[in-house]
Amino acid sequence: MAYNEANALDLESTLKTHARELIETLEMGNVSGAVQLIHELNQVRDRGLYQEVGKLTRELHNAIVNFQIDPASPHAQEVSQIADATDRLGYVVKMTEKAANRTMDLVEESTPLLGEMSQAAQGLRNDWGRFMRREMSAEEFRDLARRVEQFLGQSQHNADQLSAKMNDILLAQDYQDLTGQVIKKVTALVADVENSLLKLVLMASHVDRFAGIHHDREQLRSEQAQQKEPSRGEGPQIHADKREDVVSGQDDVDDLLSSLGF
Amino acid sequence: MKILIVDDFSTMRRIIKNLLRDLGFTNTSEADDGTTALPMLQSGSFDFLVTDWNMPGMTGIDLLRAVRADERLKHLPVLMVTAEAKRDQIIEAAQAGVNGYVVKPFTAQVLKEKIDKIFERVNG
Numbered sequence: 001m002a003y004n005e006a007n008a009l010d011l012e013s014t015l016k017t018h019a020r021e022l023i024e025t026l027e028m029g030n031v032s033g034a035v036q037l038i039h040e041l042n043q044v045r046d047r048g049l050y051q052e053v054g055k056l057t058r059e060l061h062n063a064i065v066n067f068q069i070d071p072a073s074p075h076a077q078e079v080s081q082i083a084d085a086t087d088r089l090g091y092v093v094k095m096t097e098k099a100a101n102r103t104m105d106l107v108e109e110s111t112p113l114l115g116e117m118s119q120a121a122q123g124l125r126n127d128w129g130r131f132m133r134r135e136m137s138a139e140e141f142r143d144l145a146r147r148v149e150q151f152l153g154q155s156q157h158n159a160d161q162l163s164a165k166m167n168d169i170l171l172a173q174d175y176q177d178l179t180g181q182v183i184k185k186v187t188a189l190v191a192d193v194e195n196s197l198l199k200l201v202l203m204a205s206h207v208d209r210f211a212g213i214h215h216d217r218e219q220l221r222s223e224q225a226q227q228k229e230p231s232r233g234e235g236p237q238i239h240a241d242k243r244e245d246v247v248s249g250q251d252d253v254d255d256l257l258s259s260l261g262f
Numbered sequence: 263m264k265i266l267i268v269d270d271f272s273t274m275r276r277i278i279k280n281l282l283r284d285l286g287f288t289n290t291s292e293a294d295d296g297t298t299a300l301p302m303l304q305s306g307s308f309d310f311l312v313t314d315w316n317m318p319g320m321t322g323i324d325l326l327r328a329v330r331a332d333e334r335l336k337h338l339p340v341l342m343v344t345a346e347a348k349r350d351q352i353i354e355a356a357q358a359g360v361n362g363y364v365v366k367p368f369t370a371q372v373l374k375e376k377i378d379k380i381f382e383r384v385n386g
Binding site: 097100101104107108232233234235236237240245246247248249250253256257260262 | 271272273276277280315316317321322323344345346347348349350351352353356363364365366368372
């Protein structure tokens with residue numbers, strides 16, 4: 001970095017001294033001397049420019065090596081860390097989907113077992129009431145006793161099954177550990193990429209300085225904002241509670257809609 | 263009551279389908295975005311549409327607009343169930359003629375409340 005600053009200072013001081021000399025030479029009427037000075041000025045600038053472009057290229061090359069992308073390799077896509085990260089995130093989507101479906105399968109299998117028990121208990125309860133009110137014949141009571149016994153057996157069987165399904169639901173949540181690890185790795189990679197990009201941007205800004213290129217940031221930003229399509233949707237808001245333009249829950253939505261006359 | 267559930271994630275469609283079944287609505291169909299949903303709506307006699315916003319192909323807001331622009335579908339009650347939580351978006355949906363708006367993550371209770379409210383209004 002110190003080297004870069006020295007370079008930039010060098011450019012500035014050369015510009016200053018040459019500019020003064022240029023005016024003096026011109027005032028003396030020495031046109032060919034003036035042209036010679038302009039030529040020298042150009043050379044200083046070009047030298048700086050080449051150096052900066054060279055550094056930028058080297059930095060780009062480093063970045064490529066860091067991310068294990070060999071542009072010459074036909075398998076560049078497969079070996080790059082970014083492609084790997086894409087695969088990893090795909091794995092997260094697959095795992096979470098599998099777990100959600102497994103959990104829902106188990107819930108859907110459990111619901112009828114509970115319904116069966118509830119229905120049988122309801123029937124027994126009605127008949128048991130009749131028995132307690134002495135509204136039941138001996139013949140009917142024998143039938144009731146048989147159904148109670150059957151119910152007890154069925155209850156135990158269903159409870160065992162439900163307990164096993166609950167256990168499976170619990171186990172289906174093991175994706176959290178695995179996907180958590182994968183996401184942490186990808187997050188670290190994104191931070192790395194951001195760091196390297198920042199370095200490249202810094203390098204490029206030195207090139208801009210020598211080349212005299214100026215970027216209108218405001219305009220770039222407004223152009224990017226225009227390219228966003230609000231109706232495409234943005235997905236979940238992460239910091240909903242800290243933002244004014246985002247609702248923080250269903251109550252907020254209801255308030256907003258009722259303020260609109262809903 | 264015939265209901266169409268539109269969401270690009272099959273798990274979310276399944277959750278909504280199960281919740282609707284608990285509420286007594288058993289006649290449901292599914293679509294994964296607006297492009298597949300619209301022809302289903304146009305050819306089937308659906309009484310209610312539950313749609314996500316953010317989907318590939320045709321989004322939920324565009325589907326809502328297409329429904330409102332269709333002479334035969336324009337009175338179809340539409341409930342949006344979505345993660346989109348910007349105030350501007352909710353206003354946009356209201357202006358496009360949505361009948362209810364539920365933000366994810368949501369509870370069974372909220373879904374039931376909004377559906378009851380929509381039918382109260384439609385039948386009342």
